[in-house]
Amino acid sequence: MAARLRLPLRVVHASLWEHYEGSMPSFTSRRPAEEVAAQHIVASSEQRARQLSPDTQVNAVTVPDDAVDALVEESRGAAALVTGSSGRGAVKGLLLGSVSLAVAGSCRLCPVVVVRGEERNIKGMSNRVVVGVGEADEAATAVRFALREAEARGCELQAVRAWRAPQQPTDPLIVLDSAARAYEEQAAAVLDEVLEEAVAEHPQVSVRRTVLEGPAADADLLVLGTTRRQGQFGLQLGRVSYTARHRAACPVAVVPHR
Template sequence: MDLPIVVGVDGSEPSMRAVDWATDGAALRGASLRLVYASLWERYEGTSLAQDLDKPDEQVRAEDIVATAARRAHSRRPDVEVTTDVLPEEPEYALVRESRTAAALVLGSRGRSSLAETLLGSVGVTVAGHAYCPVIVVRGSHDNRVRTGARRIVLGVGEKPADAAAVRFAVEEAKRRGVPLEAVRAWRCHPLMTGEPARLHKERAVEELGAALQDVPADAEVHRRTVGGHARRVLLDASADGGLLVVGARRREGHFGLQLGGVAHAVLHHSACPVAVVPQRA
């Protein structure tokens, strides 16, 4: 059975734009869509009940949010099967658990709280750092709108190109969308080092990029690019006209801290296009 694409919704406009993105993605994959609202409303609402419904006010609001999101998805892609759920628990835990049985997990770039209005927000960072499936954070352009139309997929290749899952994900996304894949490897050397040392750094970057892409199917359209500079800045620049930026995140079994590298953390906060963080299990 094919796994669904799961979307975390909270009623904010960014989460509704995530529904739009995920609905289109589900249509491309031939997958179903699962819309989830998670909140420990008892902590904030106490036992206050909505009049005549015998339910907590926040639960009634949550059910209305997922119903609105479902109507939005159905209006956008009537052929996509949509299910909804309201979970009375912390969103971080609920969404990480959902990621165990999802093809991908999609989130908006910001949530409803005032804290979440700055950068990505703690829920998105936590989920991206612990999820079992690819997490897509739907960032928009500078005017905060979701980018539409056919744009290339950008893949960030690290110094240790062992992120096979991220490569596979990026290749598959590019094929589904009928767009090229641009694989980018940033390299750096000391500013005072020129000539032969710089050339060696660049040559090593080319070799590492080739190693990362060695199993890519021959029929995939892949553009390889090595760029001098810090990986964060190189990838953020590449995101300016990208349709999706894909980066890997290594997961270590038995490690309970946030498993999200510095580059992934930076692009989640500042990318100009949606970002996919793809976990790679050791």
């Protein structure tokens, strides 16, 4: 992402060993194992980043703080915050690590991208960014982020607005069909409203509008908007964002509405 957008990359490893070690007397000249491990992680990550993108400015640091607190603080002034998906074992495809989930649910200042899914999606082989369009007054920031990503990747943007027909119509043959058409037309109108201004700012991006009843198609990145409620604490992920974070087969970006 940093290389595509020609931005500097800051690699952060949060570790509390400095806090605990600094408060205890030292009885040996040997460096603590935690310090050695933290410095190895930072050095190897920086080397890997430079190998992948020699032209990108890379700064790697170890921060003496809790991982979630450190990453949320690092998000101040960042274009995006990127974390891995660290589920383990038989439920790896369903669960996020606690750090990824907490950061995604609490970061208010910039988009949070969780890198997960199949290798072909992570490597950008689908040639498509998908943005889920929610309510018109909350979707603009997510749409602009998705357009920027699609432009940087040189790929198509698929804007998706999902709808649901009534589950228990009084007349299954007539009411369901007419209601479905009404829901579909309403969803299409929301798409047009949200996309009109943003698409004009990125005329080189091919945008495909999709109104459907069901999940979005395969993608290299799924972008979803979310609203952080002032005065509320804890995780603030809507049902769609929460489910996508756990089950999507590609990287997921949650973009706070501004």
